[in-house]
Amino acid sequence: MHSFSDQSGCVFLDIHSGETLSILMSESEISKVLSGNTVLDKETSRNIAIQSLIQKNILVPIDSKKI
Amino acid sequence: MxxxxxxxxxxxxxxxxxxxxxxxxxxxxxxxxxxxxxxxxxxxxxxxxxxxxxxxxxxxxxxxxxxxxxxxxxxKQVLFEVSELKRELANSQQYFIFLKGAGYTLSGALVGESRIYNDIDILTNKESIDDMEKRLCLFGWLSEELTEHDEKYYRKWAHEIPPLRHGQRGTIVDVHHNIVPIISGRHVDADKFAKNTVITESGCQILSFAAMTLHSLIHLFFNEEVKKGYRDLIDLHTLITTNNNKVFWQDLITLAQETGFELELFLACRYTQKILNTEIPDFVQDEVSRFCPWNIMFLDFIYEKALRPNHPLCQTRFYSLAEFMILIRGHFQKMPLHILLYHLTIKAGISLIKSLFGKHVFTKELDQP
Amino acid sequence: MSDNYFIDLHPFSFSVNTALPQVINNLSTIYGSRFRKQSTEVADYELSVQKSSGIRSFIKPQARFFCDQQEPFKPLNFQKAYAFLEWGMNWTVAGNEVQHVIIHSAVLAKGNKAILFPAPPGSGKSTLTAYLAHNGWRLLSDEMALIIPNTKTVEPFVRPICLKNQSIDIAKKLFPDGKFSDIAKDTHKGDVIHLSPPESSWENQTNTAELVGVVFPNYRANQDLQVYQLDKTQAFMQLVENAFNYSVLRETAFSTLTKVIENVQTFEIFHHDLDQVAAFLEQEIIDYE
Structure with a gap:
């Protein structure tokens, strides 16, 4: 994973498939979502992106009940 | 120089x-x-x-x-594709064994370390093959365009269904239900191979090293194509060298006898030794020398040439002749004469048209860079 | 009879076997002294361009391309043989070379500061490239940028600039002294011509440069220059999309490109006037540091 210094977002390399994914959220925003402190609207593209990263085991929710 | x-x-x-x-x-x-x-x-x-x-x-x-x-x-790509295939075929009842290149890679042994291959080969039993094709189709593996004759040949006479290509990733899977064509009269019950398998750490079924070696040598000496003969010979050398123990050899000899490929085993020992100096234990030499055929001088003539590196820069004398003889021998072994003649005439007809009109007269559209 | 020729194109070299005068003449126009009959040189790749055989070759002759005995493409109309060879060379490098992260992009430099111009066809990239190369900039690449892994250093791979359709006339007017190849008509890219970069680019063929910017150009008729700063995530993803061997190099490519993007300025521009673009690049990117 790389989080860009301009806070524009983070990019991930899925080592298993070789696929590269991006999400337009900063590292701190992502960890807020993963820990359940921020709840995203289900319809937003950010939420969809996070869910797909979780599905691919690239991101892991810190408290799985809340997500 | x-x-x-x-x-x-x-x-x-x-x-x-x-x-x-x-x-x-x-x-x-x-x-x-x-x-x-x-x-x-x-x-x-x-x-x-x-x-x-x-x-x-x-x-x-x-x-x-x-x-x-x-x-x-x-x-890495192969391991990824294999894990996808495993997931996609997880609920099916039939067995599937990864053969050849993919099997080498999955074995984790030296033979898979530096191998590049174009497709992933899977062995299953004949009854499940249609089901497997349908199932893979759902996950985006579709059969490639073939000439009508090739399609017929594949389905009717060969030991596999046409190769399936993944629509997005372009990977090719070859599903076999036997290791040699069914019409050759020498086909082996795929189940014999299915009994000689091991499960890798990642849960994939592959052939045991003895069965893997046998399959590899059948592939080399029972085939009409030797373009990559030298590479295949190196595979055999590596398999033999890294498994050079009594149990391995006994299993290999037994399996070769059970399946009727003693001659091929003899040839494998002979040419790995002649060309790559492979170390074959004395007791194996004694054992397999019984299978030496009457026309060994003829076979030496063609294989000692055809199994060496093949490139215009270093082609040996009579290489093309040797290659041609292997083509004939390979077809001859695989098919009864009347089918062979039909297959060769159709193929020859197509090549004739190609040589008259240029190789690419049949292609529908230009695939440009 | 076909002969073997040698093309010395740092950092790679090719031997080309051909009997086609059209190919030989174009190679000689474009590559000048870097193209010669092969004697003792050792090439990295053996290429060949031949006329296809058979009756069809009398009615509608075709050219075939081979790389090390392999024929990766279907034959093309004979008239396009030279352009075919150029693409074949690109294919060969893209498929075999993994010592660099290779981006589908032009690279131009002032001094040792380089800017990457990745762009899809139709974006006016090549016209811009040709213009800059003839106006005080040095061309490092037209289509294949070679980045040394885990650095922002670009290795030059000087090749002709590939111009398409309307830009052919524009370029012929702008650079009357330019060394142009014949036009290859009706390719999958339309009409195509190759233009050899000025001698200064060739002379610096072995000098690397450091990336300071990534600019995605978009040509728009009658559009005054508009500049947008691109955020780094977007710029990174666009580079990934344009990388030839990204999927092979995996972690190496990922870390190289993140490093590049972190350390350069990233813009998207919409332009019509090439003078304005050149002024912007110099003031805002080259002189910025």
Missing amino acids: SNLSADDVCQAFISPKTALMYTPKQWQQLVLILRNQQLLACYSSIFKQAGIFERIPTQAQRHFLNADVLVQNHK
Whole structure:
């Protein structure tokens, strides 16, 4: 994973498939979502992106009940 | 300095230090020959093991390093595809065994370390093959366009369904239900092979090393195509060398006898030894020498040529003749004469049209770079 | 009879076997002294361009391309043989070379500061490239940028600039002294011509440069220059999309490109006037540091 210094977002390399994914959220925003402190609207593209990263085991929710 | 010969290329495999005498031009010839045979990465690891990699001229070294990266990537890609296939076929009842290249890679043994191959081969039983094709189709694996004749040949006479290509990733899967064509009269019950398997750590079914070796040598000596013969011979050498123990040999000999491929086993021992100096234990020599055929001089003539590196730069005398004889022999072994004649006439008809109108008269649209 | 020729194109070299005068003449126009009959040189790749055989070759002759005995493409109309060879060379490098992260992009430099111009066809990239190369910039690449892994250093791979359709006339007017190849008509890219970069680019063929910017150009008729700063995530993803061997190099490519993007300025521009673009690049990117 790389989080860009301009806070524009983070990019991930899925080592298993070789696929590269991006999400337009900063590292701190992502960890807020993963820990359940921020709840995203289900319809937003950010939420969809996070869910797909979780599905691919690239991101892991810190408290799985809340997500 | 003279051009590199096919023997020089073999010699570099047997004792890598001989390559240190090469001129830059000869190194480059080696690179061209090996790239063509998909053996750059294999030789790269041999040179590294011999501790002489650093002494290869920089220009040639780069090509070996390129091959190392490509092979590493290939391996990761195969492991990914295999895990996808495993997931996609998880609920099916039938067994599926990864054969050839993918089997080598999954075995984790040396034979899979520097291998590049174009498709992933799977063995299953005949009854499940349609079901498997349908199931894979759901996940985006579709059969490629073939000429009508080829399609018929595949389904009716050959031992597999046409190759399936993944729509997005372009990977090709070949599903077999036997290891030689069913009409050859020598087909083996695929189940015999299915009994000689092991499960890898990642939960994939592959052939045991003895069965893997047998399959590899059947593939080489029961086939009409030897374009990659030298590479296949190196596979055999590696399989034999890394498993050179009594149990392995006994299993291999027994399995060869059970399936009726004793002659092929004899040939494998003979030519790995002749061409690559492979160490074959005495008791094995004694055992397999019983299978020496009457026409061994003829076979020596063709195989000693055809199993050496094949490239215009280093082609041995009579190589093309040897290759042609193997084509005939391969077809002859696989098919009853009347079918063989039909298959060859159709093929010949197509080649005739191709030679008259240019090779690409049949292609529907130009596939441009 | 076909002969073997040698093309020395740092950092790679090719031998080309051909008997086609059209190919030989174009190679000689474009590559000048870097193209010669092969004697003792050792090439990295053996290429060949031949006329296809058979009756069809009399009615509608075709050219075939081979790289090390392999024929990766279907034959093309004979008239396009030279352009075919150029693409074949690109294919060969893209498929075999993994010592660099290779981006489908032009690279131009002032001094040792380089800017990457990745762009899809139709974006006016090549016209911009040709213009800059003839106006005080040095061309490092037209289509294949070679980045040394884990650095922002670009290795030059000087090749002709590939111009398409309307830009052919524009370029012929702008650079009356330019060394142009014949026009290859009706390719998958339309009409195509190759233009050899000025001698200064060739002379610096072995000098690397450091990346300071990534600019995605978009040509728009009658559009005054508009500049948008691109955020780094977007710029990174666009580079990934344009990388030839990204999927092979995996972690190496990922870390190289993140490093590049972190350390350069990233813009998207919409332009019509090439003078304005050149002024912007110099003031805002080259002189910025």
